[in-house]
Amino acid sequence: MKFDRHRRLRKSEFMRDLVRETSLRKDDLIYPIFVVERDNVKKEIPSMKGVYQISLNLLEEELKEVYELGIKSVIFFGVPNHKDDVGSGAYDENGIVQEACKLSKKLYPDLIVILDTCLCEYTDHGHCGVIDPNTKDVDNDKTLPLLIETAVSQAKAGADIIAPSNMMDGFVTEIRKGLDDAGFYHVPIMSYGIKYASKFYGPFRDAAESTPSFGDRRTYQMDPANRLEALRELESDTREGADMMIVKPALSYLDIIRDVRNNSNLPIIAYNVSGEYSMTVNAIEQGLLDEEVIVEQMLSIKRAGADMIITYFAKDLCKKINEGAI
Numbered sequence: 001m002k003f004d005r006h007r008r009l010r011k012s013e014f015m016r017d018l019v020r021e022t023s024l025r026k027d028d029l030i031y032p033i034f035v036v037e038r039d040n041v042k043k044e045i046p047s048m049k050g051v052y053q054i055s056l057n058l059l060e061e062e063l064k065e066v067y068e069l070g071i072k073s074v075i076f077f078g079v080p081n082h083k084d085d086v087g088s089g090a091y092d093e094n095g096i097v098q099e100a101c102k103l104s105k106k107l108y109p110d111l112i113v114i115l116d117t118c119l120c121e122y123t124d125h126g127h128c129g130v131i132d133p134n135t136k137d138v139d140n141d142k143t144l145p146l147l148i149e150t151a152v153s154q155a156k157a158g159a160d161i162i163a164p165s166n167m168m169d170g171f172v173t174e175i176r177k178g179l180d181d182a183g184f185y186h187v188p189i190m191s192y193g194i195k196y197a198s199k200f201y202g203p204f205r206d207a208a209e210s211t212p213s214f215g216d217r218r219t220y221q222m223d224p225a226n227r228l229e230a231l232r233e234l235e236s237d238t239r240e241g242a243d244m245m246i247v248k249p250a251l252s253y254l255d256i257i258r259d260v261r262n263n264s265n266l267p268i269i270a271y272n273v274s275g276e277y278s279m280t281v282n283a284i285e286q287g288l289l290d291e292e293v294i295v296e297q298m299l300s301i302k303r304a305g306a307d308m309i310i311t312y313f314a315k316d317l318c319k320k321i322n323e324g325a326i
């Protein structure tokens with residue numbers, strides 16, 4: 001025989017099932033929810049079809065759906081009524097995500113609540129920290145105490161996991177210390193430490209009303225051209241005590257997910273971000289692509305090495321998994 005017969009293992013459905021290397025499980029999926037402080041809002045985000053801004057007083061219904069589908073973890077993003085230059089809504093003990101978290105823990109105590117530790121949704125200028133008036137750039141070390149305060153207020157509200165996404169240097173060290181000092185040594189940190197300055201976040205900024213009013217985030221988020229820099233971030237966050245690592249975005253950064261997988265024993269989470277979601281939804285809606293591309297995208301993320309995926313498709317995927325279609 002002069003050639004290899006790869007098709008032997010592809011010849012039937014059951015045979016393909018038997019040799020399949022990657023799978024998508026409900027346990028892998030984390031669902032993002034945008035909670036608004038204004039009452040009685042359930043508004044579809046124009047740039048993110050199928051994703052809503054939801055008021056606290058309407059959140060119960062949403063959580064019920066999520067829980068009954070079998071989703072085990074959610075991440076809340078807040079849209080506050082009040083914004084100021086120091087993002088005080090982020091560390092208000094009765095702030096919007098703190099209240100969403102308390103409600104969720106009361107209704108579904110076992111549903112894992114992840115809270116995003118960042119100031120951008122709460123600052124009037126839309127940046128992820130406080131601005132140095134001289135340089136007009138985010139002041140790293142002046143931001144850190146506010147992030148600690150935010151993380152502690154989130155832990156007090158009952159958050160199961162703290163997910164800092166602000167990209168300040170030292171945030172893992174500082175937040176870990178802050179949580180430990182406040183008695184929250186059991187609360188893990190899921191670090192968004194490998195976060196690129198990506199245009200794929202565009203629709204999220206509509207949803208979270210967090211577009212910077214001047215400049216951009218390139219002095220704190222990573223350059224999309226860089227690969228080794230991700231390993232330096234990984235090294236620092238691991239040394240500083242991160243329990244899990246997020247890579248973000250996902251689909252244009254599959255090489256980075258693989259690099260992180262090959263260089264770390266921590267659980268890895270990929271954030272399938274808003275722009276990735278919207279591109280896919282639009283292509284499907286226009287009839288350009290079949291909706292099965294969603295599963296293919298998720299499998300590519302898992303194949304690259306991610307253990308979990310934060311995705312706006314989580315509910316749709318769970319429905320398919322429940323129907324046995326995946």
Ligand code: PBG
Nearest residue numbers: 118120165200201204273274275
């Ligand atoms: C910042 C944050 C962002 C996203 C998650 N957390 C936006 C940003 O850095 O501008 C983006 C997620 C997405 O695009 O889906 N708190």
